[in-house]
Amino acid sequence: MDAGRRISYILSDKTSKQKKTKNISYIEFERNNEQNIMVSLSGHILGADFPEEFKDWVKSDLDKLIDSNIIYKVTNQRAYSALKSFSGIDNIIIATDYDREGELIGVEALKFIEPGYTNIRRAKFSALTSQEVKDAFDNLLDVNYGLADSAKAREEIDLLWGAVLTRFFSVTSNRLWKDFISVGRVQTPTLALIVEREEEITSFVPEKYFVINVTFNKGIDFQGVYEKNIKDEDEANKIFNAINGNDGIVKSYKNEKKEVYKPPPFSTTDFLREASRIGVTPSNAMKIAEKLYMSGLISYPRTDNTVYQRSIPLKSIAKKFEGTEFDNEAKMVLGQEKIYPSRGKVETTDHPPIYPVSYPKKALTGAYKNIYELIVRRFLATLYKNAVIEKSDADIDIKGYNFKSSGEKIIDNGWFDIYKYRKLREYKLPELVIGETVKGKKWNMEEKYTEPPKRYDVASLLKLMESLNLGTKSTRHDIIQKLNDRNFATGNPLRPTPLGIGFIKSITTIDSDIAKPDMTAELEKEMDKIAENQKKLDDVVNDSRNMLHSALKGFRGNKEEIKETITSYANKGDSIGTCPLDGGEISLIKFRNFSKIKCSTEGCKINFNLNATGLVQMTDKRCDVCSLPIIKIIRKGQSPEYRCVDPNCEYNRKKLSIGKCPSDGGDLIIRQSRYGKRFLGCSNYPKCTVTYPLPQKGVIMPTGEICRYCGAPLLIMVNGKRKWKFCPNMKCEYNRKDKVEKSESENK
DNA sequence: GCAAGGTC
Structure with a gap:
């Protein structure tokens, strides 16, 4: 049940009724002998945009765009028509989420209700429980227009900076339409985090260090670790030689009960x-x-x-x-x-x-x-x-060197008995007495290397975004998805693509807040001022316009460098192997809808488009038809596909061929329609227009057999655990007769 | 075609 239905259900003691006409859906309910109408809004009704005259990205003057008025367009037609349809209303109560965006959504709605009344109130509740909702409607508040304005400032500033800089970077690097470079207050700092981490990893120099540990025994074995990691090999050897073979003396021992706190409620x-x-x-x-x-x-x-x-x-x-x-x-x-x-x-x-x-x-x-x-x-x-553990710590001395031992014992497993995704672990340490000798049993020195920081995975990046106040609970995972879709970052853990790295390098050529979380922090402060009526919406947006003018001026000054950085990184692509023809480096350059495979040697034949998703690798194999190299495409859960690097090579056509066309003997090939549906078509199209529909899901394999009724090639379909043979001609008798015969014979 | 924010 959505929020609107739930609210009316509670207020009417379960007597609310959903009404639906052709275009309009609302809820009628009675409360305190008064008739009420509830319209569910489900998000914003209006969206900010620029006037038509700025449609062309290349021709528009960006300084004029910054100073342009912002227009609002209806983005939620359903809510709009419902609100427009009522007249003769006495009271209006806004019952959207009690936060900044919720207040703005409510104020947007007011625009579309027949004007002329004065009684507009606001219900404040923080949970859709019966008590809260009823209390809220018994104790209505005033609409907070300042709060709504603060959200509007956010919306306008995001559009201004986003549109202006997206256009600037896209036009400057000549990446337009589907390959445009997207810039935004949240996505760009998030991408910068991923790029910075990648740089830390590539520039990381591992350092050698030594760890010394001793296995002691008092009834049971337990570990002691030398209190410091040692960088210097001579020093490590000196310490190890001194302690090797010796017992330890307990210098300190304490144990205390500690609570392991239960987790907070789920955000x-x-x-x-x-x-x-x-x-x-x-x-x-x-x-x-x-x-x-x-x-x-x-x-x-x-x-x-x-x-x-x-x-x-x-x-x-x-x-x-x-x-x-x-x-x-x-x-x-x-x-x-x-x-x-x-x-x-x-x-x-x-x-x-x-x-x-x-x-x-x-x-x-x-x-x-x-x-x-x-x-x-x-x-x-x-x-x-809470769970309770007993934690014990000891310092044990061997020949003047201090070793640390610790133990943890579970006293009460507490919440861990319910939340089975986490486990408490025990580390045994016997009860020790200060001054006593504990026997040494094994002495060990290990050589280790420092490790670079880890790449962010989606989970750790979400956490980091939250702590930096980037995005909201509803948008953070979408933003990460966007970085993926726009070919800026890929995989989990996330790595930046060459384009992502090049773009961040180019945007940090000047010191602008757009690549830092600071922009959000500053915006938050200004929004608070609007909400508290210390500043006006227009003043805040105009201040931001001025900052954007000067940021744009800065970027313009670096235009050539920005263009060069983005294009060189984007065209470099990822290296996927060496060229078997001339030993050059083969790169895979990704664009949004296709990739290019290119050899670094000037004039090399290998410079082809590639239409494939998945991990692409070079192989040592050569194509039987044209002797160019064969590439390997790996997709999750599928056996690898081998293709000739030349997409037009006969090898690929044969491989894709699933049988012969019964009309002219051409190859029947699996093709994609304009709408993304797959079907079988003859390779002699447009001369031959034979096509067959295909099931959209599952793997289709040729059988080499020909249908005895219509002459089409019979196919095998594998979908999950099911597998069946069929004729692609839907009207063919094979699918009625031969299929039935087969399943009957299986039943015998 | 641009952002980020809502959301059946």
């Missing part, structure tokens, strides 16, 4: 990180969470909040899991004398943390089951007790 970022620990990617986890929310199983999944509001009936929710597979866990939680939920650092007023709302009537399966279970276990864990 979106924490949820996505934990989901990726159990093997579900953030975008998948988000999709699943949205579906669970829509089916009423969990609360709203987009939230920064990590503190349960008082209105959430924690105990009665925990009760819902009695008698389910979480029976034990629920009873553990409910068996406590009092329940003290954990609290995180962030507390917001728009939504509760993510928690389960109900137990599914129909059992969930696959990733849905795992994600739901994660949310349930997290919820119950936040209501249970």
